[in-house]
Amino acid sequence: MxxxxxxxxxxxxxxxxxxxxxxxxxxxxxxxxxxxxxxxxxxxxxxxxxxxxxxxxxxxxxxxxxxxxxxxxxxxxxxxxxxxxxxxxxxxxxxxxxxxxxxxxxxxxxxxxxxxxxxxxxxxxxxxxxxxxxxxxxxxxxxxxxxxxxxxxxxxxxxxxxxxxxxxxxxxxxxxxxxxxxxxxxxxxxxSSDHELRWPKLLAPYDVCLIGPKQGSKEQPEAEVIENELLLNVGEICGHQELLHDDRKELTIGKRLLEAKRLGHPLTIVVGAKSVRLDSPKLEVHTSKGETYELDFSETLKLVAEHSQHKKSLERGCFQSETEESKSRSVGHQV
Ligand SMILES: [Zn+2]
The missing domain is CATH 3.30.930.10 (Bira Bifunctional Protein; Domain 2)
Structure with a gap:
């Protein structure tokens, strides 16, 4: 031209x-x-x-x-x-x-x-x-x-x-x-592994997947209250467009969790039976690195906030906050 x-x-x-x-x-x-x-x-x-x-x-x-x-x-x-x-x-x-x-x-x-x-x-x-x-x-x-x-x-x-x-x-x-x-x-x-997808944080279609209780389960009414609280709070932290709510309640939690892992969401929050027990209620949080945590409500929100912060710093091109692990892996080599 x-x-x-x-x-x-x-x-x-x-x-x-x-x-x-x-x-x-x-x-x-x-x-x-x-x-x-x-x-x-x-x-x-x-x-x-x-x-x-x-x-x-x-x-x-x-x-x-x-x-x-x-x-x-x-x-x-x-x-x-x-x-x-x-x-x-x-x-x-x-x-x-x-x-x-x-x-x-x-x-x-x-x-x-x-x-x-x-x-x-x-x-x-x-x-x-x-x-x-x-x-x-x-x-x-x-x-x-x-x-x-x-x-x-x-x-x-x-x-x-x-x-x-x-x-x-x-x-x-x-x-x-x-x-x-x-x-x-x-x-x-x-x-990724053979069973689980894993996205770079900035490319993942969603940051968080939220899985609520199964339809007709004993914990459903109480757990849904927590689920709705999470919908609101998590959405506010990471942006509602970054939150995928798997509300297919006719499916078991296990089935939905399996699919969530195949889609590779960075964080998957499960509101199951443990979330409504009287003695230290916990949410189950699965990361796309294959880790599983049992966290209370505020700890869960903190994890979501950390993820969002990390993404924001990546978008700004700041790599100081990255972990030692990722630092050592993401080196470029000028010849
Ligand atoms: Zn060398």
Whole structure:
């Protein structure tokens, strides 16, 4: 497009154009559900700069944004220096989720976390970053890719801008992509077990699922009072759109809980027989990490509030409040 319009001025640069839309690919073998499908959603962006230096600045800014996004999702990822064979260019990075279903071979250092694509890193004896010899092969799912293209495409296509002296000069390009469909599929693949789905907090369709007593059970009348209190209070804390109320009372609690686990809600609150007993009434709270707690009413609300707070800090891009565990897992590795 920039090649066919009259040259733009250096004053209009840098220019960054992005789109989010469906892509179609004639895959010979579609695999793992949404992981490799013939249609998928992708975000892609092209950047245009006046020089290698400013293009590199753009590259750094976009990479920082990608790093932030992948930290926000809290799925452990590795960022590797990539082969630039097909797309050309000088600088390129891939973002991978490590999973046995991945189609790329990565070499990862067990002591510092450094990772390289085996296509590029020709089986070195020791880690290029920390010299450890403890390297292991892992499989990676590529979820994003960044390229600094230089003038590889702009030059042959005649995509130019007018420089400060009014002369046409080749645009310096970068291209950047995130496989949105694949991020979702791969994140679920990495986080979930065979029996339970687990979402990144920011992608979960709901924060909380509320399961009330079964129709006709002994505890139903009293438990429903608590259920209604929770509906109101939990909704106020996390937002009513984030609360899924499973009011299919004809189904047992066990059946509804099983389905809730398959849907992977971060928190599932059960108002069962224990909630109405006179001696220390408790709600059962199941987390998508597979933990079960017996909590009283206010402790339950506190847990919901903590979850909402954590989500809000992720949205703001603050990672200080994250646990040590997730911190160690969500490191990006600049090569
Ligand atoms: Zn190392």
């Amino acid at each position: 920039l090649a066919t319009t009259s040259p733009i001025s250096y004053r209009q640069l840098p220019l960054r154009l992005f789109q989010i839309g469906p892509k179609f690919r004639d895959e010979l073998k579609t695999r793992f559900g949404l992981m490799r499908a013939k249609e998928f959603l992708m975000k892609d962006m092209y950047s245009f700069d006046v020089s290698e230096e400013t293009a590199m600045e753009t590259y750094t800014v976009v990479n920082a944004a990608y790093d932030r996004l992948f930290k926000q999702l809290e799925v452990p990822f590795v960022k590797v220096n990539a082969a630039t064979g097909i797309m050309g260019g000088s600088v390129s990075h891939e973002y991978h989720y490590v999973s046995p279903v991945g189609e790329d071979n990565l070499l990862q250092c067990s002591s510092c976390g450094f990772a390289g694509n085996s296509e590029v890193v020709k089986a070195p004896a020791s880690c290029p970053s920390c010299n450890s010899s403890d390297l292991k092969e892992v499989r990676g799912v590529e979820v994003a890719h960044t390229f600094l293209l230089g003038d590889k495409y702009s030059k042959p296509l005649g995509a130019t801008f007018l420089n400060t002296t009014g002369k046409p000069q080749s645009l310096v390009m970068g291209c950047y992509g995130i496989g949105i469909t694949r991020v979702i599929a791969a994140a679920l693949e990495v986080l």
